[in-house]
Amino acid sequence: xxxxxxxxxxxRVRIPILGGWLYxxxxxxxxxxxxxIPFGKLSLNDVPRxxxxxxxxxxxxxxxxSVQYTIKSLFNQSMKPDRIVLWLAESEFKDFEFPESIxxxxxxxxxxxxxxxxxxxxxxxxxxxEQKEDELIVMFDDDIIFPYYLLERLYGKWLEFxxxxxxxxxxVLTFExxxxxxxxRWSSISNVGLDEPSYRILASPGGGCLFPPHAxxxxxxxxxxxxxxx
Numbered sequence: 001x002x003x004x005x006x007x008x009x010x011x012r013v014r015i016p017i018l019g020g021w022l023y024x025x026x027x028x029x030x031x032x033x034x035x036x037i038p039f040g041k042l043s044l045n046d047v048p049r050x051x052x053x054x055x056x057x058x059x060x061x062x063x064x065x066s067v068q069y070t071i072k073s074l075f076n077q078s079m080k081p082d083r084i085v086l087w088l089a090e091s092e093f094k095d096f097e098f099p100e101s102i103x104x105x106x107x108x109x110x111x112x113x114x115x116x117x118x119x120x121x122x123x124x125x126x127x128x129x130e131q132k133e134d135e136l137i138v139m140f141d142d143d144i145i146f147p148y149y150l151l152e153r154l155y156g157k158w159l160e161f162x163x164x165x166x167x168x169x170x171x172v173l174t175f176e177x178x179x180x181x182x183x184x185r186w187s188s189i190s191n192v193g194l195d196e197p198s199y200r201i202l203a204s205p206g207g208g209c210l211f212p213p214h215a216x217x218x219x220x221x222x223x224x225x226x227x228x229x230x
Contacts, residue, residue, distance in 0.1 A: 005147045030145045034069050034076070039104040042075035045082045052082035052135045053151055058122040059142040061092055066143070068101035071110060073145045079152035081138070084110050085127070089117035118226055124211075125221040133213050141206030154210045164197045165215050169207030173200040 045053070055074050059067045067086070074084050093114065106112065115126055123139050131137055138154060140146065150168060157166045172190040174181045186202070193201045203209050219225055 027145070031069060034072050034145050037072055037076060039108060042072060042108045043080065044075070044084070044109040045080035050134065053079070053138060053155065054127070054135050055081045055084045055138050055140060056087065056123045056127055057140040057142050058087040058120065060089070061096065063142055064102065065099055068105060069145055070140065070142050071105055074140065075108060076148065077151040078149050079155060081151060085113055086110060087113050087115055087122040089122065090114045091117050118223065121226050121230065125223065125226065128216050128221040131213055135213065137211045139205040139209045139211070144206065146208060150208050154208060158210055158212065161197055162212060165203055166210040167201070167203035167207065169204035170201045171204070173202060
């Protein structure tokens with residue numbers, strides 16, 4: 001982590017009163033930085049590697065102007081992704097005129113894919129069947145500017161634990177006796193899982209979450225189940 005990222009982490013833990021203000025201030029700083037990066041300096045990985053990094057996210061029309069900054073932060077990673085795929089609902093983007101920012105990102109390698117509207121599930125439900133043995137799927141939200149070393153960090157941890165899902169953010173399922181506490185009381189920062197894998201971690205896919213081949217449950221892209229339960 002760089003200095004600024006370390007400052008942003010404990011906003012609700014160590015400094016609860018000033019945390020929100022500090023987080024917003026540093027987020028504005030990150031936005032100013034990412035806005036200054038010319039589109040021409042953005043690129044995907046062009047060096048052969050054993051495992052490819054496939055970044056996937058989704059958005060909707062109201063965020064189509066601002067999602068460029070999230071995507072730019074993925075192009076700008078210290079470890080370049082091999083693909084960046086933006087999933088869009090066909091029903092929301094029919095005959096849609098995309099802003100120039102998206103067109104410029106397409107020239108740098110951004111892929112626009114269309115599917116049915118399963119909301120946040122759009123970013124993975126089709127990719128499960130498409131994932132190849134040499135691909136690592138990494139999911140993101142569309143309203144975060146991601147740290148420069150995020151992909152490198154996720155990949156490095158995956159090398160240590162190649163059979164695991166790797167997340168940059170998560171909550172720890174917390175007990176009181178034998179009872180599971182309300183998720184609102186689960187810890188966001190904990191030693192659980194930091195040194196070894198744990199089933200107690202609820203990964204936050206939007207913060208950067210890496211899935212190796214065969215990591216998803218067999219019914220994870222069953223749209224009937226998605227409609228019924230999610």
